[in-house]
Amino acid sequence: MTKKAIKIEIGQQFGHLKVISLFGPVKSHICWTCICVCGNEHVARGSSLKEGTCTHCGCRLFETKATMLRHGQARNGKPTKTHSRWTSMKFRVTEKNKRGYDDYFARGITVCERWHQFENFLADMGECPKGMEIDRIDNDGNYEPGNCRWVTRVVNQSNRRVSINVTFNGVTQTLKQWSDQLGISYQNLRYRIQGGWSTEEAFKK
Numbered sequence: 001m002t003k004k005a006i007k008i009e010i011g012q013q014f015g016h017l018k019v020i021s022l023f024g025p026v027k028s029h030i031c032w033t034c035i036c037v038c039g040n041e042h043v044a045r046g047s048s049l050k051e052g053t054c055t056h057c058g059c060r061l062f063e064t065k066a067t068m069l070r071h072g073q074a075r076n077g078k079p080t081k082t083h084s085r086w087t088s089m090k091f092r093v094t095e096k097n098k099r100g101y102d103d104y105f106a107r108g109i110t111v112c113e114r115w116h117q118f119e120n121f122l123a124d125m126g127e128c129p130k131g132m133e134i135d136r137i138d139n140d141g142n143y144e145p146g147n148c149r150w151v152t153r154v155v156n157q158s159n160r161r162v163s164i165n166v167t168f169n170g171v172t173q174t175l176k177q178w179s180d181q182l183g184i185s186y187q188n189l190r191y192r193i194q195g196g197w198s199t200e201e202a203f204k205k
Contacts, residue, residue, distance in 0.1 A: 017049070032049065092109075107140070109143070110143070166199060
């Protein structure tokens with residue numbers, strides 16, 4: 001017997017989410033604006049609603065202080081670096097993150113269902129080493145096991161789409177790395193490179 005396709009309609013309930021309007025296409029996915037039982041609006045993919053992988057706005061993903069203590073993820077009443085990285089990772093891919101909307105939500109970047117639970121994230125990634133950040137190996141991929149690692153800020157920035165890579169004397173680095181190595185301000189180097197200077201001219205103090 002063929003499984004009947006689920007049709008999404010205004011007013012339909014999916015878990016804690018109630019569909020209130022059509023949001024539109026996002027990276028070839030039809031998305032819907034929903035209202036969560038907690039009162040927050042949330043934009044979700046239609047496929048995620050149908051499959052049951054998206055049932056709330058994220059409010060239920062944020063653990064209470066007691067839960068953080070249970071996982072040993074609180075220091076002096078504040079979340080640890082690992083827990084903070086996890087929380088920030090989830091916020092990056094929501095429509096509420098206006099600053100990173102184009103870089104994450106609009107591109108369809110998501111956090112895998114397994115990592116909606118902090119204990120699973122901790123089991124897969126381990127504690128965040130001092131001075132490290134979470135980085136996606138494939139910048140077009142999702143936050144999920146196998147595509148994430150702990151790296152320094154320099155490595156993380158070099159993997160971003162907006163990074164400017166420059167090859168000089170057979171060595172390729174980001175403009176920020178060249179700036180640090182040559183002792184020339186990043187803004188000056190970017191002005192020269194984008195202004196059409198040759199690499200040799202741009203790298204002269």
